Amino acid sequence: MLQTTIHKTVRCTGIGLHSGKQVELVLRPAAEDTGVLFSLRSDSGSTFLSPAPSLVVETGLATVLGDGHQTVATVEHLLAAVSGMGIDNIHIEVTGRELPIMDGSAASFVYLLKQAGLRKLDKPRTVMTVKKPIEFEQDGKYIKARPYNGFRVDYTIEFAHPLIGTQRMELEITPKNFVTEIAKARTFGFLKEVDYLHANGLALGGSLDNAIVLDEYGVLNAEGLRFKDEFVRHKLLDFVGDMAVLGAPLHGHFEVFASGHAMNNAFLRHLDENKDIYLEPVTLPLPEAARVTSRTESLVPVAAV
Ligand SMILES: [Zn+2]
Structure with a gap:
């Protein structure tokens, strides 16, 4: 089974659960073996954070990831959508230190990821x-x-x-x-x-x-x-x-x-x-078809509801 990413960049804005302010989210395609990579934008530039079990620093109001220098909050429903839809590699760009809460479910993120489409990459999934x-x-x-x-x-x-x-x-x-x-x-x-x-x-x-x-x-x-x-x-x-x-x-x-x-x-x-x-x-082994499928033929739509 091949690794995947999204086909194109998509974005949305919404209210931050903590701040009550508008926050912006941009999802971009990422290369093989990138995994999920948060890019946290602020006035002084961008910093990066990859999720890991030891980086969950708070779970009370929402799940907060942090590495001692920076934090990003309310990540759980987007991470669920990315993982649940079988997306291995993605850049998640966040402005405002938290993801938008949207309607409190993962429905908006599913909609956004479907808009982006799914693309297979050339390396197998582990x-x-x-x-x-x-x-x-x-x-x-x-x-x-x-x-x-x-x-x-x-x-x-x-x-x-x-x-x-x-x-x-x-x-x-x-x-x-x-x-x-x-x-x-x-x-x-x-x-x-x-x-x-x-x-x-x-x-x-x-x-x-x-x-x-x-x-x-x-x-x-x-x-x-x-x-x-x-x-x-x-x-x-x-x-x-x-x-x-x-x-x-x-x-x-x-x-x-x-x-x-x-x-x-x-x-x-x-x-x-x-x-x-x-x-x-x-x-996961590559299915026979994947080994002979050319890259241009490997674009597949995200599973429909
Ligand atoms: Zn939840």
């Missing part, structure tokens, strides 16, 4: 595969991973809220399933948390336009839910984004109970720090 079962537990929550030929996630959440309760979804993460099953699921929060954040000058961009907000009884958003189980679908989306921080596609079967960004990252760090035990890089 995936990190789980080679030994692992059970990672914290406070009754867990992530269990085992070898599997693909990326499959079985996620269960439990919330003491009448509208959420217990929700479970198992999904093979393919570009098609990502787009149709989880990309549109929005992040969610509780009214009392939103009030607290706003009172403390946090999440200034957070609103009913970019999150499902719940009070004790139900959803405050006038349009209601996009799926009856939108909550667990969003957790799956977050899991895809959180695993993408590894910097290479991950293969395995993951059974997840009640985890969130912080625990997902703790798990990923553990895998990464013990990769000799748990992970094996596997370079």
Whole structure:
């Protein structure tokens, strides 16, 4: 299987969750073996940052990557879209230290990436595969991973809220399933948390336009839910984004109970720090057709919804 990038440069603007201000995002094609590369633009020029498990410095409001000199916030839903749609190499140019929150899902990023189109490159893709079962537990929550030929996630959440309760979804993460099953699921929060954040000058961009907000009884958003189980679908989306921080596609079967960004990252760090035990890089063989396909014929559209 060949590595991919996007076919052309695309851009969008939106509100930053932290600042409440307009921020700009530009996605550009990148060469083989670049991976995901953030380019952080400021008045003094551009600096670069590649995601890695150890660079997740905050997970409270949104996932923040940082290397001690610079940070970029709210990366999780774009990373999920890039990884979920099977894009290996991409330049992500950010102005304003955070990505736009858009509608709180990955739908806008999927739309943008479809506009850009997908292009195959000349080198084969290397995936990190789980080679030994692992059970990672914290406070009754867990992530269990085992070898599997693909990326499959079985996620269960439990919330003491009448509208959420217990929700479970198992999904093979393919570009098609990502787009149709989880990309549109929005992040969610509780009214009392939103009030607290706003009172403390946090999440200034957070609103009913970019999150499902719940009070004790139900959803405050006038349009209601996009799926009856939108909550667990969003957790799956977050899991895809959180695993993408590894910097290479991950293969395995993951059974997840009640985890969130912080625990997902703790798990990923553990895998990464013990990769000799748990992970094996596997370079996917080129299909026969790819070996004879000329470069001009290797342009393929992104999977349609
Ligand atoms: Zn999320």
